[in-house]
Amino acid sequence: MPAPKGNFIDLQLVSQALDHIQLGIHMVDIDGRTILYNQQMRVMESMEEIDLLDKRLQDIFKFYPDDNSTLLQVLSSKKPVLNVKQTYFNVHGREITTLNNTYPVWNNGELAGAIEIARDVSSNEQIRIRSGSGNPDLSSFNHWTGSSPLIKEMIFEGKKASRSDSMILLIGEAGSGKERLAQSIHVERGLSPHAFHSIDCRDLTAGLLKELLSEFKTKSAERDAATLFFDHIESLEMSLQKQLTSLLTQWKLDIRSADKPSIYPILTLSTDPIDAIQSELLDKDLYYLMSEVLIFVPSLRERKDDLRELADYFVEDFNLRFQMEIEGVSSEVIKLFTAYDWPGNVRELQHVMEASLFAMGQDRVVGFTHLPHYFRLKFDDPLNTKTSLDSSSFMIREGKPMQTLDAFLREAESYYIQKSLQYHHYNVTKTASALGMSRQNLQYRLKKNNLIRQSKPGSPF
Numbered sequence: 276m277p278a279p280k281g282n283f284i285d286l287q288l289v290s291q292a293l294d295h296i297q298l299g300i301h302m303v304d305i306d307g308r309t310i311l312y313n314q315q316m317r318v319m320e321s322m323e324e325i326d327l328l329d330k331r332l333q334d335i336f337k338f339y340p341d342d343n344s345t346l347l348q349v350l351s352s353k354k355p356v357l358n359v360k361q362t363y364f365n366v367h368g369r370e371i372t373t374l375n376n377t378y379p380v381w382n383n384g385e386l387a388g389a390i391e392i393a394r395d396v397s398s399n400e401q402i403r404i405r406s407g408s409g410n411p412d413l414s415s416f417n418h419w420t421g422s423s424p425l426i427k428e429m430i431f432e433g434k435k436a437s438r439s440d441s442m443i444l445l446i447g448e449a450g451s452g453k454e455r456l457a458q459s460i461h462v463e464r465g466l467s468p469h470a471f472h473s474i475d476c477r478d479l480t481a482g483l484l485k486e487l488l489s490e491f492k493t494k495s496a497e498r499d500a501a502t503l504f505f506d507h508i509e510s511l512e513m514s515l516q517k518q519l520t521s522l523l524t525q526w527k528l529d530i531r532s533a534d535k536p537s538i539y540p541i542l543t544l545s546t547d548p549i550d551a552i553q554s555e556l557l558d559k560d561l562y563y564l565m566s567e568v569l570i571f572v573p574s575l576r577e578r579k580d581d582l583r584e585l586a587d588y589f590v591e592d593f594n595l596r597f598q599m600e601i602e603g604v605s606s607e608v609i610k611l612f613t614a615y616d617w618p619g620n621v622r623e624l625q626h627v628m629e630a631s632l633f634a635m636g637q638d639r640v641v642g643f644t645h646l647p648h649y650f651r652l653k654f655d656d657p658l659n660t661k662t663s664l665d666s667s668s669f670m671i672r673e674g675k676p677m678q679t680l681d682a683f684l685r686e687a688e689s690y691y692i693q694k695s696l697q698y699h700h701y702n703v704t705k706t707a708s709a710l711g712m713s714r715q716n717l718q719y720r721l722k723k724n725n726l727i728r729q730s731k732p733g734s735p736f
């Protein structure tokens with residue numbers, strides 16, 4: 276690189292000029308010490324220049340994973356790192372998510388430092404595609420992704436059920452779309468967008484149930500008609516299920532005598548009802564009461580024809596949220612997706628897609644190498660599309676290079692947490708207790724390992 280000609284501009288002047296742009300700019304010298312930190316970056320990170328100037332990055336921020344700082348990566352690789360999503364906590368404990376482009380800075384052909392240009396996308400993470408109802412948060416049948424015969428049948432049943440005042444029981448595996456279906460029924464019934472109340476039975480105590488039900492009973496005349504969505508009833512203690520049964524029985528009688536119900540209960544079950552009754556997880560009377568309208572939500576493995584459509588939907592959603600231009604998913608990846616069983620259903624696909632999309636750099640089509648590491652491990656031989664997920668995947672594999680101990684331990688941690696979460700139906704409190712760690716510690720690890728990306732109303736995440 277030729278030596279710069281003419282006068283050098285004072286860094287202070289450049290710094291002032293850069294205070295007027297909407298992107299965050301952070302420049303460090305070769306040792307990782309901050310030499311420029313503009314106004315937008317200060318706002319994004321709630322930090323003052325004085326907190327940073329002349330200090331080493333590693334001492335200021337608590338990154339996770341530890342080696343995730345793109346500035347530090349560029350200093351060591353001397354190559355640009357583009358479109359990287361970064362999540363970290365600043366000194367005030369605020370979680371920040373940015374999309375970063377980071378470049379090496381050269382002086383006379385020698386590396387002189389690195390510059391990071393960041394867009395704050397913390398709030399974009401919350402944006403969802405608007406449903407036909409005009410409510411940004413609720414799904415509707417107008418926006419249902421998937422067109423396999425099983426999904427068409429489910430939508431037909433859902434629309435039919437929404438024309439009746441009946442209570443509804445939705446049965447389907449974790450992550451298959453039960454809550455999405457319940458929201459669509461609510462919207463189809465023409466109920467107020469603010470009157471969908473989701474209650475996760477995994478968190479429900481006797482006190483909470485009593486409070487909730489008495490509030491809905493006493494204030495029903497003053498309120499819009501509401502959907503009460505009881506999610507995962509098989510996790511509700513048997514005595515509480517019995518209380519719920521007697522309340523629903525009363526509601527059912529009230530519905531018959533009123534013009535229109537003021538409450539529309541929708542319950543969900545993630546397991547086979549007969550097995551659940553036999554293993555005393557489900558109250559028989561509650562099941563009989565609810566089984567008037569039963570809708571089965573198919574698992575993703577029963578409707579693999581929808582994989583391409585769903586994957587494209589997540590790409591489109593991602594492009595919209597982060598102003599990206601990813602074109603789609605390669606046929607090789609769709610082939611792998613088709614060979615896999617998806618025990619976590621659409622939610623699992625959503626996580627895999629998001630992790631892949633954040634690993635795209637400048638690429639435009641999602642290929643095998645963009646898939647998260649833990650997911651790639653499920654396929655010993657991608658061309659053979661043979662799925663395997665067993666503990667031996669982490670051991671030494673013939674013909675493949677050994678990984679470092681750190682990389683191995685990271686993978687093992689990710690795998691074990693993922694399995695424990697599945698086992699505990701994605702209940703963070705139970706999983707944390709089983710793993711012998713605090714809930715905060717588990718949440719940190721979930722984020723670190725890219726296992727949980729999205730929270731949903733009423734969920735413990």
Ligand SMILES: Nc1ncnc2c1ncn2[C@@H]1O[C@H](COP(=O)(O)OP(=O)(O)OP(=O)(O)O)[C@@H](O)[C@H]1O
Pocket residue numbers: 419420421447448449450451452453454455456506545585588621622625701729731
């Ligand atoms: N057809 C679909 N199109 C797009 N996204 C979907 C679809 N079905 C489900 N999802 C997404 O998958 C995730 C899981 O869906 P949802 O929460 O409705 O599943 P669930 O069966 O209620 O899960 P759980 O039993 O674990 O509570 C959500 O983020 C949802 O938006």
